[in-house]
Amino acid sequence: MVKFMQVMASAPGKAILFGEHAVVYGKPAIAIAVDRKAYIQIQKRDDDKIYVNVRDLGISGYLDMFNDEIIEKNGQRTGILKYILESLKVLGIHHDVGMDIKVDIKIPIGAGLGSSAAVTVATIMAVSKFSQIGLTREQISKYAHEVELKVQNAASPIDTTISTYGGAIYLSKNSKGVIPLNIGENIPLVVGYTDTRGNTGKLVEEVRFRRDTYPEIIDPLLESIGTITDEAKIALLDEDEKRIGELMNINHGFLDALGVNTRELSEMVYLARSSGALGSKITGAGGGGSIIAYCPGKVSEVYSTLNSTENAFKVSISRKGVEEIV
Numbered sequence: 001m002v003k004f005m006q007v008m009a010s011a012p013g014k015a016i017l018f019g020e021h022a023v024v025y026g027k028p029a030i031a032i033a034v035d036r037k038a039y040i041q042i043q044k045r046d047d048d049k050i051y052v053n054v055r056d057l058g059i060s061g062y063l064d065m066f067n068d069e070i071i072e073k074n075g076q077r078t079g080i081l082k083y084i085l086e087s088l089k090v091l092g093i094h095h096d097v098g099m100d101i102k103v104d105i106k107i108p109i110g111a112g113l114g115s116s117a118a119v120t121v122a123t124i125m126a127v128s129k130f131s132q133i134g135l136t137r138e139q140i141s142k143y144a145h146e147v148e149l150k151v152q153n154a155a156s157p158i159d160t161t162i163s164t165y166g167g168a169i170y171l172s173k174n175s176k177g178v179i180p181l182n183i184g185e186n187i188p189l190v191v192g193y194t195d196t197r198g199n200t201g202k203l204v205e206e207v208r209f210r211r212d213t214y215p216e217i218i219d220p221l222l223e224s225i226g227t228i229t230d231e232a233k234i235a236l237l238d239e240d241e242k243r244i245g246e247l248m249n250i251n252h253g254f255l256d257a258l259g260v261n262t263r264e265l266s267e268m269v270y271l272a273r274s275s276g277a278l279g280s281k282i283t284g285a286g287g288g289g290s291i292i293a294y295c296p297g298k299v300s301e302v303y304s305t306l307n308s309t310e311n312a313f314k315v316s317i318s319r320k321g322v323e324e325i326v
């Protein structure tokens, strides 16, 4: 039974500070939610169709829940619609009630900043409210991870977890769950991103291939990334600036060795360092996408330099995760 004629939810994007890719192999990772969000609005329709419109990207389509497909698609890169289809499926939604789903993504897309996770998490919250399915944050996070696994084949829970809970987290399978990290709100970070989109699923697959080809080289490297993350957790809590920067630079070198670096990302990483960042690295899956720079006292300088060659923004942490907007 649908009581609400209209609901709206938002969820933040993310930046991984340490541990991407290694987290897929059970190593720890540290991520923050960034103050850039995906918004999902659902309105009841008079018929029983489910229509999705991603206005900013000129993408739309109808979700055919019976045949498990998206029909009458419009626009390019309609991949984002799959996350919405799977989000409805994971909640057991069919065509009982028609819905117009409007999607607004204020996160750079395919830039390693968690746009697909934010869309998924916000969709699960909005659809559950619309259909009056009571979900805890833990369930939202779990369902959203299932959706990412379905669409991308391989994914760790890092993106969906941080988008659900907000703030800063340390995720480790050894510590059984999510540990909130008390990192200062004003941590001096700048993100730089290219227009070249990385495909997370493909990059994760490429790392897997490299690991299968050179297990004795890549396994210790993934282990080392895990150690970097554990050291970084202490450095972040101690606000040990020099160490945070150095650990970022080492982590970047390992990501390069995993094969997810590109010339544009490399250029941004070194530009950030020469403009005063104490550390800089790829953030997210790589292969295009984004870098993150840690720049105590130099945020404006690093931002201006990166923004003059590619795109950049100064990071504010989103303390809130997914939320219903009333």
Ligand code: MEV
Pocket (backbone or CB within 6 Å): 016, 019, 020, 021, 022, 023, 024, 112, 114, 154, 155, 156, 157, 158, 159, 200, 204, 284, 285
């Ligand atoms: C993507 O944001 C982070 C990766 O580690 C993939 C994942 O954890 O699912 C590259």
